Amino acid sequence: MMAMAGWVNRQQQEVIEYLRQENRILREKLGKKRIILNDSQRRCLATAAIKLGKDLLRQYGTLFSPETLLRWNRMFIASRYDGSDHRGKRGPVPTKANMIRKLVLMMAEENPSWGYGHRAASTMPLEATPRTPSSTWGTSIRPLSHQT
DSSP states (O other), X not given: OHHHHHHHHHXXXXXXXXXXXXXXXXXXXXXXXXXXXXXXXXXXXXXXHHHHOHHHHHHHTOSSOHHHHHHHHHHHHHHHHSSTTTTTOOOSOOHHHHHHHXXXXXXXXXXXXXXXXXXXXXXXXXXXXXXXXXXXXXXXXXXXXXXX
16 A cells, blocks of 8 residues: 555656646746636636645746736635626616616607696796795685686
């Protein structure tokens, strides 16, 4: 059992060494050029990087700085809670309210005498009638009902 564990550990070390050499060669080939990644690729790298930690990332020399990888991870965690998934989305269109609004506007265009002007003209005498503190609503409205 111990021999098997030692063999697996040695193979893992060889794979790690190979990947380190591959990364070194890729960095030499790229030079100072920026590597552009999409969000999915950044999320994948950031998730793997957080498991290793800053010290191991620095030790193995990644294509991106450990600070960058950890910053991506913080950014993705923060985006879960900042409501950015829901920004810009207005929800369903209120079809019933829009239908009623269109119908009211159409009726107002077809019947110009029904509008605000007609109501305002019929309420004018109400504003002109003075109310005294001793009068009731009925005594104030009675003279107006005889005007129309």
